[in-house]
Amino acid sequence: MGRLTFNPAKHIDPIGSLFIIFAGFGWAKPVQFNPANLRNPKRDKAIIAAAGPLSNLLLALILIGLIRIWMIAITTILTSEVLLSFFSSGAFIVFMNVIFRAAAINLGLFIFNLFPIPPLDGSHIVFSGLSLKPQTEIFIMKIGGPLLFMALIIQNTTELTILPIGRLISAMLNFLL
Secondary structure, eight states: OOOOSSOGGGGBOHHHHHHHHHHSOOOBOOOOOOGGGOSSHHHHHHHHHHHHHHHHHHHHHHHHHHHHHHHHIIIIIOOOHHHHHHHTSHHHHHHHHHHHHHHHHHHHHHHHHHSSOTTSHHHHHHHHHSOOOHHHHHHHHHHHHHHHHHHHHHHHHSSOOSSOHHHHHHHHHHHHO
16 A cells, blocks of 8 residues: 555545644544454454554654653753753753653543444454444444544533543653653
8 A cells, every 4th residue: 555654644544634624633644454454353353453542552662752851860860060951951851841741642542442432443453342233333433533623622612521531641741750
């Protein structure tokens, strides 16, 4: 499919990009796979579905590790005036804020994608553990996407909290930092 690349343009989904602008969330092109190539389809589908959220978690943990190292260095290790002034400079603090926001975004993607609502990865993980009839799974997948979009649009345009992603991100950041 020509998508084994670091070029983000190859992964952009036009409709998903429009949703970012109008609804505050979006998506990239889904990764296709052939279920006939799987040795254990139920298990392997769950592993494939978990790969995305787990990569978001891993990236978030790496970024949080960098923040923790910076916090420790600036408060206890650094004794050189030159290094201390560099690591506490405005430009470096802006850089660390970018790292912090990237960690928060990746934690949010991890949490969000694990919700067991179609078409999110969490639904594929849950479905792989259930013995649903194919018609039932197809029906749930058909209604899940529109219900998810409605819930997110309602949440973004009102005071209602339907999916408490922000609270979960804050709790995880407080725990990890």
